[in-house]
Amino acid sequence: MKRQEVIAQEEQYQLRTYRKKAVAPVRGEGCYLWEEDGTRYIDLYGGHCVVLLGHSHAGVREALHRQLDHITFYSNAVYSETRARAAKALADFAPGGLGNVFFCSTGTEANETALKIARKATGKPVVVAMEGGFHGRTLGSLSVTHGKYRQPYADIAAPTEFVPFANAGAVRDLLRTRDDVAAVILEPIQSMAGVATAPPAYFRSLRDTCSEFGVQLIFDEIQTGVGRTGTFSISERYGITPDLITLAKSLGNGVPVGAVLVNDALAATVQYGDQGTTFGGGMLAMAAVEATLTALRKENVMAKATAFESAVRHRIGPIVRQIRGAGCLLGLDLGMPAAGVIAHLHEQKIIVGGSNHANVMRLMPPALTPLSVVEIFAVALEKALAEAPNPA
Numbered sequence: 001m002k003r004q005e006v007i008a009q010e011e012q013y014q015l016r017t018y019r020k021k022a023v024a025p026v027r028g029e030g031c032y033l034w035e036e037d038g039t040r041y042i043d044l045y046g047g048h049c050v051v052l053l054g055h056s057h058a059g060v061r062e063a064l065h066r067q068l069d070h071i072t073f074y075s076n077a078v079y080s081e082t083r084a085r086a087a088k089a090l091a092d093f094a095p096g097g098l099g100n101v102f103f104c105s106t107g108t109e110a111n112e113t114a115l116k117i118a119r120k121a122t123g124k125p126v127v128v129a130m131e132g133g134f135h136g137r138t139l140g141s142l143s144v145t146h147g148k149y150r151q152p153y154a155d156i157a158a159p160t161e162f163v164p165f166a167n168a169g170a171v172r173d174l175l176r177t178r179d180d181v182a183a184v185i186l187e188p189i190q191s192m193a194g195v196a197t198a199p200p201a202y203f204r205s206l207r208d209t210c211s212e213f214g215v216q217l218i219f220d221e222i223q224t225g226v227g228r229t230g231t232f233s234i235s236e237r238y239g240i241t242p243d244l245i246t247l248a249k250s251l252g253n254g255v256p257v258g259a260v261l262v263n264d265a266l267a268a269t270v271q272y273g274d275q276g277t278t279f280g281g282g283m284l285a286m287a288a289v290e291a292t293l294t295a296l297r298k299e300n301v302m303a304k305a306t307a308f309e310s311a312v313r314h315r316i317g318p319i320v321r322q323i324r325g326a327g328c329l330l331g332l333d334l335g336m337p338a339a340g341v342i343a344h345l346h347e348q349k350i351i352v353g354g355s356n357h358a359n360v361m362r363l364m365p366p367a368l369t370p371l372s373v374v375e376i377f378a379v380a381l382e383k384a385l386a387e388a389p390n391p392a
Contacts, residue, residue: 003035021045021351028055031369033351042373044365045351049191049223049329052250053295054366060253063291064284073282086286089293090251090259093232095241100267102260103289104280107222107248108136110258111185113275114244115140115158117262118183118216121269127158128174128184128215130165132193132356135185135220144185147356165190166198168205175213183216183243188234191223191364194357195324195331203238210243216266217242222258226250227296228367229327230306237326255288302327305367311374312363319382321359330363331355336390344384350377 001009006024023041025033031054033041043055053060067082074080083103091099104110115127129135129144136142142150143157150157161178163170165186175181184206190196210217219242224234228250231237235245243266248258258280262270279285295301305327312330313323321335334341338361342354353362365373 001036021346023351030054031366031373039349041349041351042376043351044363044377045353046364046366047254049364050249051254051366052226052228052301053253053292054368057253057295059295060288060291063287067284067287071283073284075278076281080283080286082283082286083281086289089290093293094261095233095235097241097263098245098261100262100264102262102275104258104277105256106258107246108138108141109277110222110246110248110260111135111220112138112140113260114218114246115183116275117244117266117270118218120274121266122182122216124180124182125159126161126178126181128161128163128171128181130186131162132165132190132196133187134192165196166202168202168209171206172209175209175215181215183218184210185218185220187220187223189224189325189329191329191362192356194355194360195329195362197324200238204240207240216244218244218246220246222246222248223329227302228305228329230302232302234326251292252285252288253292255285257285257289299368301367307371308367308369311371315374315378316381319385328365328367331360332363333360334385335359340388340390341384344388345380348380350380
């Protein structure tokens with residue numbers, strides 16, 4: 001089917017929950033996508049921060065083929081060698097003390113699970129979350145998501161207190177006045193909020209405050225985790241360990257999968273029946289997880305993510321107002337509305353992302369993207385900045 005036929009059929013039969021890019025790829029390889037007519041795109045959006053290793057990565061593809069030849073799926077009602085290997089591989093990467101793994105199918109499900117564990121373990125209902133934060137669109141995760149996504153459902157959301165991001169004092173001040181807080185949840189880099197960041201001292205202070213008040217610290221690493229930002233967990237950069245880490249997106253390199261890493265003390269509170277998922281831990285997803293984590297080591301993925309960031313900062317830094325983020329999760333503050341620039345880049349067959357910050361475009365490419373692509377992107381960006389309409 002040609003692109004316009006695909007678009008028309010999707011628009012006819014699907015609920016319109018996303019504003020989609022006018023691309024209908026039929027093939028992908030590395031950081032490239034092709035449409036049915038052969039049109040090629042450079043994908044610096046990565047399927048929304050998902051294909052860490054690139055499209056159709058050979059190791060993941062081969063692992064899926066091998067698994068298909070044996071058994072496609074069985075639920076957590078039985079044991080699985082594939083799941084056992086994936087769990088060990090993930091635990092081996094986990095920060096110290098977080099070697100207890102729960103597999104699910106999505107990032108929002110991982111966040112829901114982490115919130116359930118924290119609330120049950122503490123017996124307290126309230127969660128502290130960050131202004132600007134995004135944790136998913138199901139009701140529990142939406143409760144701790146700030147702003148426009150939460151607003152229509154605020155009257156049925158779980159009890160949440162929002163504080164400014166990157167302000168450890170605000171968390172401490174709140175906890176001094178409340179004894180009903182189970183957890184603090186945050187994205188170490190607020191991707192949707194324009195790739196907002198905070199200094200390492202903030203995270204260290206937050207860790208100390210949570211420990212002092214007996215509150216669980218949850219790092220939502222759905223986007224930052226699995227090596228995308230240069231370390232497996234971004235907490236390693238800060239020299240701290242949260243109580244729970246949630247993962248998804250890059251974990252299966254395109255195969256739907258999420259996970260929660262839980263410390264020993266919290267894991268001891270989990271009992272049979274506390275949480276469940278039919279499709280979480282399915283064999284195909286577990287084969288993808290094991291293959292992704294194997295590639296992470298063998299192909300120096302984290303070092304390559306850091307090298308990509310360095311190349312972007314060196315080449316793109318002089319032509320934009322600011323670059324925020326780490327590794328292959330970067331926000332470019334253009335100093336002007338990004339929408340027109342993103343559209344112009346699309347015309348040049350380069351796919352990037354927007355954000356909730358009007359002036360910020362996001363780069364979330366595969367970490368194995370050749371560094372030569374940075375120069376191609378830079379030239380296209382210079383052209384877009386010069387020619388794109390600026391409503392301001």
